[in-house]
Every structure is written in C-alpha cells, then in structure tokens.
Amino acid sequence: MTPAQALMEEAQPIHPAPTSFWRRYVFSIDHKMIAKQFLWAGLLFLLVGGALAMLIRWQWGFPYRPVPLVGRLLFGESGVIGPATYQQIFTTHGLVMIFFAVTPVLIGTFGNLLIPLMIGARDMAFPRLNMYSFWTFLLSQLLVLASFFAPLGSAGAGWTTYTPLSTNVGMPGMGQTLVVAAIFVTGVSSTMGAVNYITTVIRLRAPGMTYMRLPLTIWGLWLTAILNALFVPVLGSAALLLLLDRSFGTEFFVAGASAVRGGGDPILWQHLFWIFGHPEVYIMILPAWGILGDVLSFFARKPHHWYRGTVWAMVLVTVLSAMVYGHHMFMTGMSPLLGEGFMLFTLLISIPSMVVVVNWVLTLWQGSLRYDTPMLFALGTVFVFGVGGLTGLFLGDISMDLYLHDTMFVVGHFHFTMAAASVMGAFTGIYFWFPKMFGRRLGERLGKIHFWFTFLGLTLVFGGQLLAGYAGQERRLFDPFQYTFIQGLRGLNRWTSYFAFALFTGQLFFVVNFFRGVFGRRAAPAGPNPWHVTTLEWTATSSPPPFHNFDRIPEVVRGPHELSNPEVRRLTGRDFAGQAELLPGDGAAAVAARKG
Amino acid sequence: MAQREERGREPAPGLVRDLTRYRRRPHGAERTAYVGMAVFLGSWAMLFVALFFAYAFLRARAPSWPPLDAPPLPRLLPGLNTLVIAASSAAVVRATRSQELRRPRGVTAALAAAVVLGAIFLLVQGVVWSGLWRQGLVPAGGPYPSVFYAFTAFHALHVVVGLAALAWLAVRARAGGESLRTDVRLWGWYWHFVGVVWGVLYLTVYLA
Numbered sequence: 001m002t003p004a005q006a007l008m009e010e011a012q013p014i015h016p017a018p019t020s021f022w023r024r025y026v027f028s029i030d031h032k033m034i035a036k037q038f039l040w041a042g043l044l045f046l047l048v049g050g051a052l053a054m055l056i057r058w059q060w061g062f063p064y065r066p067v068p069l070v071g072r073l074l075f076g077e078s079g080v081i082g083p084a085t086y087q088q089i090f091t092t093h094g095l096v097m098i099f100f101a102v103t104p105v106l107i108g109t110f111g112n113l114l115i116p117l118m119i120g121a122r123d124m125a126f127p128r129l130n131m132y133s134f135w136t137f138l139l140s141q142l143l144v145l146a147s148f149f150a151p152l153g154s155a156g157a158g159w160t161t162y163t164p165l166s167t168n169v170g171m172p173g174m175g176q177t178l179v180v181a182a183i184f185v186t187g188v189s190s191t192m193g194a195v196n197y198i199t200t201v202i203r204l205r206a207p208g209m210t211y212m213r214l215p216l217t218i219w220g221l222w223l224t225a226i227l228n229a230l231f232v233p234v235l236g237s238a239a240l241l242l243l244l245d246r247s248f249g250t251e252f253f254v255a256g257a258s259a260v261r262g263g264g265d266p267i268l269w270q271h272l273f274w275i276f277g278h279p280e281v282y283i284m285i286l287p288a289w290g291i292l293g294d295v296l297s298f299f300a301r302k303p304h305h306w307y308r309g310t311v312w313a314m315v316l317v318t319v320l321s322a323m324v325y326g327h328h329m330f331m332t333g334m335s336p337l338l339g340e341g342f343m344l345f346t347l348l349i350s351i352p353s354m355v356v357v358v359n360w361v362l363t364l365w366q367g368s369l370r371y372d373t374p375m376l377f378a379l380g381t382v383f384v385f386g387v388g389g390l391t392g393l394f395l396g397d398i399s400m401d402l403y404l405h406d407t408m409f410v411v412g413h414f415h416f417t418m419a420a421a422s423v424m425g426a427f428t429g430i431y432f433w434f435p436k437m438f439g440r441r442l443g444e445r446l447g448k449i450h451f452w453f454t455f456l457g458l459t460l461v462f463g464g465q466l467l468a469g470y471a472g473q474e475r476r477l478f479d480p481f482q483y484t485f486i487q488g489l490r491g492l493n494r495w496t497s498y499f500a501f502a503l504f505t506g507q508l509f510f511v512v513n514f515f516r517g518v519f520g521r522r523a524a525p526a527g528p529n530p531w532h533v534t535t536l537e538w539t540a541t542s543s544p545p546p547f548h549n550f551d552r553i554p555e556v557v558r559g560p561h562e563l564s565n566p567e568v569r570r571l572t573g574r575d576f577a578g579q580a581e582l583l584p585g586d587g588a589a590a591v592a593a594r595k596g
Numbered sequence: 597m598a599q600r601e602e603r604g605r606e607p608a609p610g611l612v613r614d615l616t617r618y619r620r621r622p623h624g625a626e627r628t629a630y631v632g633m634a635v636f637l638g639s640w641a642m643l644f645v646a647l648f649f650a651y652a653f654l655r656a657r658a659p660s661w662p663p664l665d666a667p668p669l670p671r672l673l674p675g676l677n678t679l680v681i682a683a684s685s686a687a688v689v690r691a692t693r694s695q696e697l698r699r700p701r702g703v704t705a706a707l708a709a710a711v712v713l714g715a716i717f718l719l720v721q722g723v724v725w726s727g728l729w730r731q732g733l734v735p736a737g738g739p740y741p742s743v744f745y746a747f748t749a750f751h752a753l754h755v756v757v758g759l760a761a762l763a764w765l766a767v768r769a770r771a772g773g774e775s776l777r778t779d780v781r782l783w784g785w786y787w788h789f790v791g792v793v794w795g796v797l798y799l800t801v802y803l804a
Contacts, residue, residue: 007624010624011624011625011628125628125631125632126632129632191636191639191640194635194639195632195635195636195639196632198635199628199631199632199635202631203624203627203628203631204628229635229638229639229642230638230639230642231642232639233639233640233642233643233646234642234643234645234646236643236646237643237644237646237647237650238646238650240643240746240750241647241650241746244735244742244746245742248735249734249735249736250735250736250741250742250745250746251736251737251738251739251742252650252654252739252742252743252746263738263739264654264738264739264742265653265654265657265739268650268653268654271649271653272646272649272650275646275649
C-alpha cells in the first residue's frame with residue numbers, strides 16, 4: 001500500500017454494514033441504496049409524467065372525445081378532458097418530468113451511485129446529508145401528489161409558472177401553492193446533493209485519480225452539480241417570492257395600478273426563472289453527455305477521442321450556459337442590444353457542443369462496435385441530441401425566433417434535447433450500470449425491442465411536433481383546430497398521437513425487463529465486469545459492490561479509456577486495462593520511482 | 597497532497613507558536629467539512645444574490661422609490677443593529693479562539709454572548725417592524741414594503757436558525773472536547789455569512 005492510499009484508508013475507515021431493515025433500505029446512508037431510492041422514485045414519476053403526456057396527446061389528436069379506458073374515472077361522466085383540467089395536465093406533465101422524473105434518475109441515481117464508485121471512495125463526503133437529500137426530495141414529490149387533491153386542482157400555469165398567471169390572480173387554488181412549495185423543496189434537495197457531489201469529487205478522489213483521469217461521466221455529473229449549486233437557489237428565491245405573493249399578500253409579481261406606489265413586475269419572474277432555467281437545460285443534458293462519452297468509448301473499444309477537448313468543451317458549455325438565459329425572453333420587449341448579446345452567446349454554445357459531438361463520432365470512427373443495448377441507446381442519444389441541438393440554432397436566432405416563438409417547434413426542440421436525449425441518456429446509464437446496481441444484466445432481447453420503440457417513438461413524436469410548429473401550430477392550446485389554418489394539421493396531430501401511444505406502450509418491455517432483472521432469480525450473476533471495461537467500479541470491486549465499496553482504496557495509474565492498446569493485449573491477453581490495474585512488468589520501474 | 601505534508605513533517609522544535617499552529621491544522625475529515633461548508637455558503641449566497649437582483653429590478657422600474665406615501669424607514673436603530681450583529685460575530689471569533697486554546701469555559705461564555713447579542717438584534721428588529729407596521733407600512737402595499745418585509749423576515753429566519761445552533765453549541769461546549777472544534781468553526785462561518793448579508797441589506801434597503 002502506498003502512503004497516499006494509507007492516508008485515504010485512514011480518512012475513510014470501513015464501517016460494518018447496517019443489518020436492520022430500516023437502516024438498510026429506508027433510512028440508509030449508503031450512497032448505492034440512496035441511488036436506488038432515487039431510481040425507484042424517479043421511474044415511478046416518469047410513468048406518471050408519461051401518462052399525463054398521453055392525455056395531452058389524446059386531446060390534440062381527438063379533442064372533445066371521451067378518453068378511452070380512464071376517461072370516466074378521471075374526468076367525470078362525459079370522460080372528456082375539460083379546458084381547466086387540460087391546463088393542469090400539461091403543467092404537471094412538464095414539472096413532473098423535469099423536476100421529479102428525469103432529474104432524480106439522471107442526477108440522483110447516477111450521481112449517487114457513480115461518483116464514489118468511479119473515483120474510488122467508500123461513500124459520499126457527507127452520507128447523512130445524502131439521506132436528507134433523498135427524503136427532502138420525497139417530500140417534494142408528495143407535495144405534488146397532494147396538489148392533485150386540492151380544491152380547484154393542481155397547478156395550471158405551465159411548467160414555467162409564469163406570473164401573473166401563477167399568482168392568485170390567475171390560479172387562486174391551493175394546488176398551485178403546493179406545487180410552488182414543491183419546487184422550493186426539491187430545490188433544497190438538489191442543493192444538498194450538489195454540495196455533496198462537489199465536495200466528494202474535490203476531496204475523495206482515490207490516489208492517482210487526477211482531474212484528467214476522471215471518467216467523463218464524473219465530469220458531466222460534477223459540472224452539473226456546480227450548475228445546480230449556483231442556479232437552483234435562484235429558482236428557490238423566485239419560488240419563495242411567489243409563495244409570499246400567494247400567501248402573504250406581497251406584490252413582487254402582480255402589476256399594481258397605483259401610480260404612486262408602482263407595482264410588482266410579472267417580467268421579474270421570467271428573469272429569475274430563466275436565470276435558473278437555462279442552466280437547468282444543461283443540468284439535464286450534461287450527465288447524459290458524460291455517460292455517452294464513456295459508453296461510446298467502451299463499446300467502440302477505443303479510447304475516447306480527444307478526451308481533454310471533450311472535458312474543456314463541457315466546461316465551456318457550463319460557463320456559457322449561465323450567460324444565455326435571455327434567449328427565452330426575446331419577446332418580452334428587452335433592449336435589442338441585450339437581445340443580440342444573448343443571441344451571440346447562445347449561438348456560441350454550439351461550438352463547444354459540436355466539439356463534444358464530433359468527438360463522439362470520431363470515437364466511433366473505425367472502432368470495433370458492439371451493439372449491446374447500452375450502445376444502441378447511446379447511439380440513439382447522439383442522433384436525437386443532434387436534432388435537438390440543430391433546431392436550437394433556429395430558436396437562438398432572434399429573427400427566426402419571432403416566428404417560431406410559442407409554437408410547437410419550440411416544444412419539439414426542447415423535447416428532443418431535454419426529453420429524448422436526457423431520457424435516452426438515462427436509459428443508456430440504466431442498461432449499462434444495472435449489473436453494478438443489482439448484480440444481474442437486463443435482458444438483451446427485451447432491451448433491444450425497448451430501444452426501437454423508444455428511439456423511433458421519440459423521434460417520430462417530437463419530429464411531428466417540429467413539423468406542426470413549423471406550420472404555425474401554437475403550443476399549449478386546448479383545441480389547436482379552432483384556427484382554420486391549423487385544421488389541415490389534424491392528420492399530422494393524429495399520427496403523432498398514435499406514435500406517442502406506441503412509445504408509451506413500448507415502455508412496457510422495459511418495465512418487464514426491469515422487474516425481472518431486480519426480482520427474478522433466473523438470470524445468472526453478471527460478474528464484476530460484464531462489459532469488459534476499465535473504470536474503477538467495474539475493475540476494482542464486485543457487482544453489486546459491498547457496503548464499503550472497495551476492500552482497499554485503489555491507486556489509479558491510468559486514464560479511464562485504456563482500450564485496444566496492443567501493449568496491454570500483449571501483457572494480459574485482454575483488450576482493456578483497469579484504471580487501477582498494475583500490469584506485469586509494465587511500468588514496475590515507474591511505479592517504484594513514484595513510490596520514491 | 598496537503599495531507600501528506602501535515603502527516604509527514606514533524607513540527608519544527610523550539611517555538612511553541614509553531615506547535616500550536618501545528619495542532620490547529622485541520623485533519624482530512626475536517627478539511628472536507630470546510631470545503632462542503634464553503635460550497636454550501638456559496639450556493640446559498642446565490643439565493644440572496646437573486647433576491648437582491650429582484651430588488652434592483654423592481655426599484656429600477658418603480659416610478660418613485662420610496663413611494664411618496666410610505667413612512668421613512670428608520671436608520672438609527674438598524675444601524676445600531678449592524679453594530680450588534682458585528683459584535684456577535686466577533687464573539688463567535690472569540691469562541692473559535694478559545695476552542696483552539698482548549699478553554700471550554702471561554703467557549704461557552706463567548707457563544708453565550710453571541711447568542712445574547714443575536715437575540716438583542718432580533719428584538720430591535722421586532723421594534724422596527726412593529727413601529728413601521730403601526731405607521732401603515734404593510735406587506736400588501738406594493739413592491740416597496742414587499743421588499744422590506746420579505747428581505748428582513750427571511751434574514752431574521754436565518755438569524756433564528758443560527759441562534760438555535762449557537763445556543764446548542766454553547767451547551768455542548770461546557771463539556772469540552774476536541775470534536776466540537778469543527779462545529780464551532782462551521783457555525784461561525786454561517787454566522788459571519790448571516791452578518792454579511794445583513795450588512796448588504798442595511799446598505800441597500802435602509803440606507804440607499
């Protein structure tokens with residue numbers, strides 16, 4: 001053991017695993033268990049959000065027609081979605097998906113599971129804070145669920161909660177208050193998580209795990225945590241002021257009529273919301289980028305192309321993401337000069353983003369690709385993210401945005417990035433790290449069927465939205481066909497809905513696969529390293545890892561993508577070498593020299 | 597790397613001051629706690645940054661600030677309060693020093709002083725609130741009173757949390773013990789943070 005290892009061992013002693021049911025599964029401070037808790041909570045709400053989306057699609061495909069199967073149960077005798085209910089459906093669909101489904105899966109699950117395992121730590125820096133973070137998150141989920149039972153129903157001001165619609169003037173019900181409170185509470189949870197993630201990566205990297213040896217997944221999660229720490233509190237303060245407006249009669253967002261006192265300003269909400277909201281877009285995609293960076297390399301059996309370039313590009317995107325929020329507000333009458341500044345920075349983001357994408361493609365170039373399910377999802381993510389990113393250029397440009405603003409084109413664009421790319425990135429991660437979490441692999445057959453349903457489904461549904469928006473269909477309308485010029489789009493909307501129903505049904509394959517993987521006893525154990533890859537969680541511990549992760553804190557000797565190196569093959573007969581693997585003969589002198 | 601140094605190098609013999617400094621040097625877990633607290637306070641500061649952004653935004657758009665019919669905010673009492681909370685911060689610094697020197701009695705005394713000063717701060721703030729309320733400044737009277745009440749109340753909430761923590765630490769400090777060192781320091785940071793926020797609040801809301 002090297003002195004550096006000894007120090008880390010001393011700092012992170014092995015504690016006995018808890019034995020009681022409550023300590024083990026419920027009030028757990030083990031990052032792996034908390035990751036699973038986030039996974040269950042997130043997947044459950046993904047189902048809720050998806051079901052809400054189906055109702056929206058029904059409304060757009062077949063307005064004023066009773067919803068089959070569940071209509072009479074949910075919407076009374078007629079079974080038809082009413083306008084007020086419809087508003088609540090699309091509002092909560094957005095909020096549930098963003099804050100309570102994708103965020104917990106991408107950040108809660110993978111952040112918790114992977115950060116300690118991939119950097120060679122025994123747990124998070126603050127395990128107890130980690131537990132509080134999950135329970136706070138659960139509280140926020142309960143608040144959202146409670147809002148559905150409030151008089152006048154749940155929130156209905158859109159997921160962006162724009163004022164004055166979201167103040168008492170527009171939404172007097174208790175439901176909106178509960179949802180705003182839920183946003184605040186989930187923000188507190190995210191902040192706790194972010195503090196933990198940032199500190200863990202700074203302080204608990206195993207000896208030899210320099211920043212430039214971190215797996216790209218960790219880079220993605222770490223940058224995400226930084227964005228979370230900086231900008232979620234901004235949303236928190238906006239939610240706080242809105243709560244004060246709703247409950248204590250202050251006037252931050254309600255425009256007053258008095259010439260003497262002046263009044264609050266509804267636009268203020270948009271500023272605060274988007275100062276948070278644009279970084280949030282990257283909060284939801286950076287973890288997926290990181291996962292992709294590693295998974296593409298692993299399944300192409302090649303080192304990631306220009307690792308440093310990808311890292312710095314991701315850092316640059318993180319920085320720029322904080323400087324572009326105004327492009328959501330081109331239509332609020334902001335100064336044209338300011339607008340052009342925001343446009344410039346927005347379009348600039350495409351440069352580092354392209355560096356990342358080109359690096360992915362060059363990683364695949366001449367690789368020996370293995371088409372396992374995680375790889376399929378990763379490739380699909382590259383495609384849908386590409387479409388999402390390219391359509392973003394249209395919206396970032398002011399003169400185009402004036403036409404496309406508030407159309408379904410916007411909806412299609414952000415669904416390609418935040419929904420398609422983030423969700424498929426999350427599925428990439430789930431299929432890839434499932435053996436590490438549960439000790440068994442997910443079924444390949446079901447996985448591949450699930451992939452094709454998901455990939456084609458997402459592309460067709462959101463592609464349909466892009467087309468509808470380009471033809472002028474506005475978003476959020478209860479009945480888009482009240483406008484004569486949209487009536488020609490009935491067929492398009494109906495087909496988009498059919499694809500959406502297929503997409504939703506296709507998720508059943510995942511549900512079956514997932515339950516079989518978790519609870520089934522038929523599949524053989526996956527073994528410590530089923531994908532034959534290099535990072536610490538696969539090469540330095542078992543699947544699933546013991547409570548203390550590593551019997552001995554590993555000493556890292558190389559970067560995360562040591563694949564297809566002829567020298568490694570000569571020495572080991574394998575085409576990969578673990579990050580902490582000391583090869584026979586190789587570098588023995590170097591190791592000795594390092595030890596002094 | 598820094599850890600390796602602190603373990604590897606024995607303190608230079610001779611000077612007692614060097615020895616004390618060596619003893620004061622934080623160990624690994626403590627350092628991790630400091631990093632975490634720094635990240636947390638930086639993150640939490642963004643919440644106040646956003647609040648002050650909202651204030652600037654509303655003020656820039658208001659026809660007149662303060663509104664013509666609003667009672668003037670007092671300056672003297674909050675000014676005194678600024679001194680009180682600064683003194684309270686100084687008491688916490690004192691507590692940290694006593695902790696370093698292993699004088700549990702001193703720690704308790706200093707923390708108790710900080711708590712008393714903090715309570716006085718809240719009391720004075722309550723006097724300011726009730727005075728303004730009686731003069732007709734209520735939260736529902738437009739953005740000016742909204743900003744005033746929301747900011748001061750939110751800050752006061754942070755003071756209450758700090759007071760509870762410091763009081764609890766003062767009780768624990770009576771028993772002495774090395775493990776308290778990190779807690780005293782970290783809550784000290786929090787307390788200074790709350791003080792700095794008050795400083796900015798006083799300058800921008802009361803004075804400017």
